[in-house]
Amino acid sequence: MIAFRDVDDADPALxxxxxxxxxxxxFAYIAEHGGIALTPSKAFKRSFVHWAAAQFEWPGYSEADLFAVNKVLNEMDFGPLMDLHDMMIALKIGRHYKGKFKLTRSGQSLVGHPGRLFGIITPFYLFEVDHLRFSxxxxxxxxxxxxxxxxxxxxxxxxxxGGDIRRALYGEPDNNRFFDETLSSLYVQVLxxxxxxxxxxxxxxxxxxxxxxxxxxxxxxxxxxxxxxxxGKLRPRTLH
Incomplete structure (x- = not known):
């Protein structure tokens, strides 16, 4: 069982x-705009997706990265945003109501509490989310x-x-293969x-x-x- 310590809301590590x-x-966008407008299929509308691309500064999904391959952005073009949307629904942090995404009472209780938010989101994201859906x-x-x-x-x-971690877990890759599927899976689902x-x-x-x-x-x-x-212990044994 993986044990997570509570993280203080003021901890700069967050x-x-x-x-x-x-x-x-x-949360701040919802407070300012009264919610996030949804498409008929209940995805976030482009106006918010464009805003999120500029504001989130997500590693590997910066505004420049996203617009390099898309003229306009729908939610499905911004994979991390899809994950956040789905998680907030699954964890009952937010809900769809009259064409908008709004916070629930549980979600409102997390505003201004990033440490508590981290403690709820992180185990769910690591252990419950299907990280293969974009692979x-x-x-x-x-x-x-x-x-x-x-x-x-x-x-x-x-x-x-990544190569060091792959070898620590599974040994040397097969040099006869151009693509290391083991390392790719390790990256997508763990790293x-x-x-x-x-x-x-x-x-x-x-x-x-x-x-x-x-x-x-x-x-x-x-x-x-x-x-x-x-x-504080010795190096673990490898799996190979």
Missing amino acids: LHSPIVRAIEKT RRGARPLGNWDIFLNVLNVEAEKGAT RPLCWTGLLHENRSDGLSRTERSMFTKTPLWRTALRLATD
Whole structure:
């Protein structure tokens, strides 16, 4: 069982969380505009999606990144925003009402409380959300969150590349394959969600081997929020 510590609302480590930052900005937008206008299919309207692209400053999904491949933005063009929308509905933070997305009483109680928000959103996002829905490949990495977090607790202490983490968990990749499906699955389902919650930071690399060469480090939020079996212990054994 992964144990999360409570994070104080005033803890500056929360600034490392893209999810918390984005939801807090969404709360402020709702307060100013009386809700978020919805399309007939109950997606966020383009006006809000464009606003979110500019305001969220989401890693890998900046306004420039998104408009480089889209002339206009619908919610489905901004994957992290779709995740936030779905999570806020699932956690009853918000609801659809008369053509708008509005906060519930539970959601209103989280306004101004980023630490409590992080404690609710993060376990749900890591352990319950289907991170494969934006992936073209359906393979799941061998292991579970207890293994992933405890291995990363040691490997990423001073920073580790995606390739380092892949080898720590599964050994060397097959050099005869152009595409490392294991590393891709590990990134989509483990490393990227941890970055988006703010527990890891990715120093992104460029090119075809970006994930392999990108450097991952634990943020102050990792040390603040997580209690793990490998805290202060020896390096875990690998899975291969």
